[in-house]
Amino acid sequence: MNVNEKSNAADVSPGQIDASCRVPLLALFGGAALWLVVGLVLALIASIKFHQPEFLVNCSLLTYGRVQAAANDLILYGFAIPAGLGVMLWIFARLSQAELILPLVPVVAANIWHAGVFIGLVAILIGETSGFAWLEFPRASFALMLAAFILIALSAAGTFGQRRERELYPSHWFLLAALLWFPWIYSTANIFLLIWPVRGVAQAVINWWYVNNLIFVWLTLVGLGVAFYFLPKLGGKPLHSRFYAQFAFWTLTLFGTFLGIPQGAPVPAWFPAASTLASVLLIIPLIAVAIIFVKTVCGAGANCKGGPFCQVKFGTVVFLLSGLMLIAISCPHFSQITRYTWFETAQTQLQIFGFFAIVILAGANEILPRIMASALPFPKFVRVQHWCFMLGTLLLVGSLAVSGIEQGLNNYSFATALPALRISTLGLFLLLIGSLLFAANVFVMTIKWKLGLAKVVFTTVTAPLKTAEVKS
């Protein structure tokens, strides 16, 4: 499989393929950038409450439990999923060496998706949250977002069906599985928790299963699929190797999906036992990914210098770290300390910001100039944004992990966890700056493009009629 897509004679040119993705990707990335900024602002508000518990305390809309849930959901559903889908659509089109089919469908779908997120945000803030972690959006959001996802998946699958190279590239497996897995887990969780709720503690089991499968499995499938596309493309050295990638894919989907039920949960013992066993086995796909990474990246001739190659490399290494952290918190000995502490939050944030957001943003910044056929309005922002994300994640995750361990060693005492916890505010602030820089690029680009369109329309409308037409 040739990742660099040298187009064969008489084929669609890469420029045409990129142009076909323009509107859908702008719709997906634009909303994603907006929700990332709003989500981080809300996360910052929640975090400031640890410095000043009285901060905005009389406003029921902004009480900690609501703001924190809204921030989490905006970052995951508002930013991570649509941004991932955007990059995914482009990769499908490029790997298929064909234009995106039905480009209008993902445009409409992106808007439906973002409307669903908006409804969810309002619902959480006014107290209409479902009460299930990472699934706080109400049923109306579920209907909209599931429909939107399926529409985007159809467009992606259609483009995939048109591919010229019949053999699949490893990224295909990861991204196809992600397209299949999200509607499955999302509808399962919503149906069994919100529409026809199961009884008692089975709700908790399904909730844990869903959260793990979304945050660990789904984000990993998309993030690795994208990384396995960009690492060879930007590094100039083919992916090493199909066999390892295949091995990583099957072991990851087989073991990763079984994680999530915590030790000591008030459920029959086989649930947490199965999760613990799976978490031990998770080391196998992690080793496979590490081998793929080292053999693909070492000796790659590409000049790194903080460019997109460097960013995707960083994200992939963080994935390995996040996986190791996940194994650690599932292992009975260590989980005695970290259970119910900020340490678990730290792992989630590492997965979302350190791995997924960094890989996807690197991809988005690489794709944007191509689909718009013009340079980014602020090309220098890309590196600053990456630094903000790296340092912000480091501060956020590091401080949460330290305060988690403090908490675990000191009877969950809030006072001992507080000093480290307060540093996390700074991390969120850096992430917010990074997200503003990304949003600036996306929005200025969109506005420029819309102005250009308006200009074309205006000149066409106001153009004087040709005299020949008048005369006849």
Next chain:
Amino acid sequence: MKNGFTVFLASFFVLGSSWTAFVLGSAIQLGHEKQTTVLNGSDAYPVQRAGEATLGLQVYRASGCAACHTEQVQQNGMACDVILTAAGKNAAAVSNLVAKLKLSDLSEEEAAATADKITAAGGKVETRIIATGGDIARGWGIRHSVAADYLYDYPVQLGSLRVGPDLGAIGVRMADVNLQLQHLYAPKSVNAASAMPPFRFLFEVRKVGTVRSPEALNLPKEFAPADGYEVVPKPEARQLVAYLLSLRADVPLYEAPFTPATPKK
């Protein structure tokens, strides 16, 4: 893996295996759970929470309390204490024997052996089962939480982060309604080190009418409103407190045995 359909089908089965285990498995095993009876007794457990407490669960959900509080008491194991209840005819020999034996923090087998020895000497004993573990030592509960504790709840909010203490047995630990209300309005007035944000929006601060409302909170000076004003809980606050008080997990069950404290005679 050359064919899209093969990948699709294979992922379907691989991914579906966890769905079958955790979703279908839990729905089958836990979804049909029924009311049981208390260990060594005939009282039904659990019973539906009272109406106000059921509404309070919705206030708990809407306010996002589960972001900072868990509702699952953990237990590492259990220990047995052997207690001499009557020395019998041969009191001196029994008390000599008892002085030599280890009577507390025993395993089940040790406790049975000890009890046998004392009974053989003519004394009467009672074996008490006590849950052990960090949460029990912290006073957060009497036994660990089990699936039955949440049977009638929707949504079940076990929580995953303990910014504040576990609430699995808050109804036992802090059983005073007025104290609970005061804690919601001004957490620092109950616990100076509390980091909980005050939930003042669940209360109404209003001018005192002809007489002070009997429901008004009795707050310490620095937390009280201006003179001539009183703080009255809204229905939501009362419901939330009713829910908190209903969180008890204080009866022994087959899967969570312990010997309840007997009132002193």
